[in-house]
Amino acid sequence: MKAVVLHEPGKVEVDDVADPAILQPGDAIVSVRATAICGADLFPFHGLTPGFEMGTILGHEFAGEVVEVGAQVTSIRPGDRVVNASMISDGTCPSCRAGRVTQCEGRSLFGYSGVYPRLDGGQAEFVRVPHADRALQKLPDEVSDEAAVFLADILPTGQAAVVRAGVAEGDVVVVVGCGPVGLMSILCARGIAGQLLAVDSVPVRRELAERLGAEAVALEDAADVVASATGGLGADVVIEAAGSPGGLDASLRLARGRGVISVVGAHFEPDFPLDNALMFERELTLRFSIGDPTADGPLLLERLANGELDPTPIITHRLPLTEAAEAYRLFDAREATKVVLTP
Secondary structure, three states: OEEEEEEEOOEEEEEEOOOOOOOOOOOEEEEEEEEEOOHHHHHHHOOOOOOOOOOOEOOOEEEEEEEEEOOOOOOOOOOOEEEEOOOEOOOOOHHHHOOOHHHOOOOEOOOOOOOOOOOOOOOEOEEEEOOHHHHEEEOOOOOOHHHHHHHHOHHHHHHHHHHHHOOOOOOEEEEEOOOHHHHHHHHHHOOOOOEEEEEOOOHHHHHHHHHOOOEEEOHHHHHHHHHHHHOOOOEEEEEEOOOOHHHHHHHHHHEEEEEEEEEOOOOOOOOOOOOHHHHHHHOOEEEEOOOOHHHHHHHHHHHHHOOOOOOHHHOOEEEEHHHHHHHHHHHHOOOOOOEEEEO
């Protein structure tokens, strides 16, 4: 089969590799129909994921059709259309039993953990999915493969940004960073927030934010726009989806007193210079979220099926799997906001 393989930092190629096979009775084999590039894929792409093996097939956002299941799989069968939950676990640890899969020490994103030896990802024609009863959701006819791909990761992340921030009806909500996760946060906050503002330095991403219902502004104008919208008080909730120190620092300064900064941008800085004086004086709450496709997937799937949510307008590029190297270049350079690959 064809698969997107990481050869060295900054270089992927589409190689011919062996088809996956059932290894455990809980496995399933999925024929991939659509697979997307996520911001999290850029960490191993640039060699920034400790322990990540070169030669691994990338990708944790994919949807497709089940072609084979192991003897212990009960919830799906060959022929079912499915989407994966990017977080894989067997559901037995205390965190999983309490519904906190994101805190499970055994969980894995495809290709991102040593817990499952060489767990190749879904940017391929076929993929093996462990613990398939937990990791795969059946798709109704009303949900397209492209829409389903968002359930694997970034739509639940956007949902977590809104829910864990406690966004209430009528709140002024600012989303800093209009990459895919920020745009999903806008989608999930729409209809709850009284006023929804989006901040990004890339014009195309501001246009996408406006298509989803936000008022979009450049970073240099954000402070003035938020002050004008709130009578100088600041936003009730600021969702930081930029994943950068500058984005987080700006978010702290856009929130009102006793406001909430909901962080869903990926941060790995061990020594971020948090402005403790500002946090203390304004009694700010800083809350980090990853998103939980396992817990939130069913509700979000229902909202996709009934037409309440449609994430597909943020797809800017659709390419065949064979053009994965170009797709990664476009995405890494921010020339593409969301890329979907078709095997």
